[in-house]
Amino acid sequence: VTVRDALNQALDEELERDERVFLLGEEVAQYDGAYKISRGLWKKYGDKRIIDTPISEMGFTGIAVGAAMAGLRPVCEFMTFNFSMQAIDQVINSAAKTCYMSAGAIPVPIVFRGPNGASAGVAAQHSQCFAAWYGHCPGLKVVSPWSSEDAKGLLKASIRDDNP
Secondary structure, three states: OOHHHHHHHHHHHHHHHOOOEEEEEOOOOOOOOOOOOOOOHHHHHOOOOEEEOOOOHHHHHHHHHHHHHOOOEEEEEOOOHHHHHHHHHHHHHHHHHHHHHOOOOOOOOOEEEOOOOOOOOOOHHHOOOOHHHHHOOOOOOOOOOOOHHHHHHHHHHHHHOOOO
């Protein structure tokens, strides 16, 4: 099983298991994702669970964080993790710190997902690896799968986790 298929299976299984789970990001619905991770999910789950967003990382990340604070379980997909820098305030100051700042009263069960690091054909501006940087931010859990089995299991565990 490829990493792409493993991630698709994990998303499909979690969308099926829990109606609070939804996916949003650029081109995740009708186009099936920039890297085809969400292939077939829009046709199966529809516009309310697989949501195409404008190219505004700060905007759709803020929507996802608010949805998580309200009890949903969003998977917020960045086309590449370099673009998460456009939403850094939402990721760090809203998602990562809210549970702590609310003394546990407001969990933020959100997953930020996307390719990170060097990849063929994405050029220098899309090839940085931010895993270590995000890993040093209190309140965030960072996972970096090595295999397709890791990718599937870690994505499912992340979606079920009450923390970002």
